[in-house]
Amino acid sequence: MADESPHTRKFRKELMAGLSSLVLLAVLARAGREMYGYEIAKAVKAEGEGGLIFKQGAIYPVLRSLDALGLLSSRVEASAFGPPRRYYGITDEGKRALSEWQGAWKDMREFVDDALAAHLAGPGQGPAMEHHA
Amino acid sequence: MKSDAAPATVRAYLDELRNALKGASPGLISDALADAEEHLQGEIAANPNKTEAEVLATAIETYGTPQEIAEEYRSMEAAIAGPFPKPEQKPQNHKGFFGVISDPRAYGALMFMLLALPTGIFYFVWAVVGISLTIPFFLFIFGIPFALLFLGSVRILSHVEGRIVEGLLGVRMPRRLPAQSTGETIWARIGEALADIRTWSSLLYLLLRLPLGIIYFTLGVVGIVLPIALIGGALFDLITGESHVHFSDVPWLNHLFHTAPGLVLLMTLGAFLVFVVLHMAKGIGWLHGHLAESLLVRL
Numbered sequence: 001m002a003d004e005s006p007h008t009r010k011f012r013k014e015l016m017a018g019l020s021s022l023v024l025l026a027v028l029a030r031a032g033r034e035m036y037g038y039e040i041a042k043a044v045k046a047e048g049e050g051g052l053i054f055k056q057g058a059i060y061p062v063l064r065s066l067d068a069l070g071l072l073s074s075r076v077e078a079s080a081f082g083p084p085r086r087y088y089g090i091t092d093e094g095k096r097a098l099s100e101w102q103g104a105w106k107d108m109r110e111f112v113d114d115a116l117a118a119h120l121a122g123p124g125q126g127p128a129m130e131h132h133a
Numbered sequence: 134m135k136s137d138a139a140p141a142t143v144r145a146y147l148d149e150l151r152n153a154l155k156g157a158s159p160g161l162i163s164d165a166l167a168d169a170e171e172h173l174q175g176e177i178a179a180n181p182n183k184t185e186a187e188v189l190a191t192a193i194e195t196y197g198t199p200q201e202i203a204e205e206y207r208s209m210e211a212a213i214a215g216p217f218p219k220p221e222q223k224p225q226n227h228k229g230f231f232g233v234i235s236d237p238r239a240y241g242a243l244m245f246m247l248l249a250l251p252t253g254i255f256y257f258v259w260a261v262v263g264i265s266l267t268i269p270f271f272l273f274i275f276g277i278p279f280a281l282l283f284l285g286s287v288r289i290l291s292h293v294e295g296r297i298v299e300g301l302l303g304v305r306m307p308r309r310l311p312a313q314s315t316g317e318t319i320w321a322r323i324g325e326a327l328a329d330i331r332t333w334s335s336l337l338y339l340l341l342r343l344p345l346g347i348i349y350f351t352l353g354v355v356g357i358v359l360p361i362a363l364i365g366g367a368l369f370d371l372i373t374g375e376s377h378v379h380f381s382d383v384p385w386l387n388h389l390f391h392t393a394p395g396l397v398l399l400m401t402l403g404a405f406l407v408f409v410v411l412h413m414a415k416g417i418g419w420l421h422g423h424l425a426e427s428l429l430v431r432l
Contacts, residue, residue, distance in 0.1 A: 036171070038171065038172050057196040064164065083167065
């Protein structure tokens with residue numbers, strides 16, 4: 001992503017702003033145990049889609065905000081080497097949010113896909129959008 | 134993305150991140166630094182056969198440059214402070230003089246004032262004993278580990294105090310212990326701690342907390358007892374019909390407090406004092422919070 005225009009970077013950032021919370025909740029729910037930041041960063045990368053779209057550094061502030069909202073819980077544990085680690089786990093409220101957000105994301109994705117498909121099909125030939133709206 | 138010389142060590146990275154975050158709240162800065170350090174140290178630990186510079190070069194690609202990370206934290210702080218209720222919100226300031234009765238910050242500060250004496254004594258004793266043992270111990274071989282232990286305990290105490298200050302006074306403090314250098318010699322670590330101004334300002338804070346704690350505690354106890362005594366006493370006198378308020382030197386006051394209107398006046402005064410005390414607590418909390426922030430938060 002070396003030569004992306006500032007517009008594209010901004011767009012990515014805006015997209016990611018909400019989705020990163022969804023991804024992190026999903027990772028922690030799937031893991032079913034508490035994980036610390038670095039571990040989560042690796043897991044997000046391993047999830048596939050992530051990769052370089054998602055700077056690992058960006059997950060930490062999101063984790064903190066989810067923690068502040070009560071969707072995650074966290075505790076700090078000293079580690080044998082290096083600085084202490086903060087472990088995050090998903091709360092019941094977080095699980096509820098996750099299932100609702102998954103629905104929201106599905107709706108949103110279908111809506112956007114339809115809009116893009118209509119756009120590709122050319123103007124005037126896209127009844128798909130009306131169906132959904 | 135356009136950092137001319139990419140940082141080659143964790144320290145350099147953290148310094149650059151600290152620079153990029155200049156102007157943000159100190160608590161946010163130390164959160165960001167702690168997260169970055171945890172991640173980068175994790176990356177180094179996961180790649181034992183690479184040099185620090187090599188690990189950092191790839192880590193900056195995946196983790197993000199200091200500038201990008203700074204931007205993430207800033208926007209996250211703005212987002213949280215925005216739609217979600219946070220203790221730092223303004224509206225409570227506009228409730229006027231009597232609005233303080235429903236301000237949790239005022240009660241938190243009052244609680245802090247009462248706690249300030251026992252914690253202040255503990256901090257003071259700890260710091261004084263630590264300092265006076267560290268210096269003679271340097272004559273012996275165990276002086277060095279003892280000094281390290283003591284400096285470490287000062288950091289932990291400062292952190293605990295920071296948590297109390299944030300919880301009760303609402304001033305954002307670091308949520309993590311500050312970064313500690315690793316893998317260097319014991320002398321380098323002591324030297325580093327001694328050269329760090331925060332070590333000294335934290336020690337100063339711990340010592341200062343005793344006299345301040347005495348003042349806070351006294352004001353807090355008087356502030357709680359006085360209104361209760363005024364209201365309760367006057368109420369008791371009203372109900373039983375006999376007055377226990379005596380001003381033998383001031384006959385007209387003595388007379389006033391033997392009448393029902395006089396006692397009601399006394400109760401009103403007591404009730405008014407409650408608000409004055411809450412305002413005082415809030416003011417002290419504000420002042421102390423900023424003192425703690427400037428002495429304890431490592432920038």
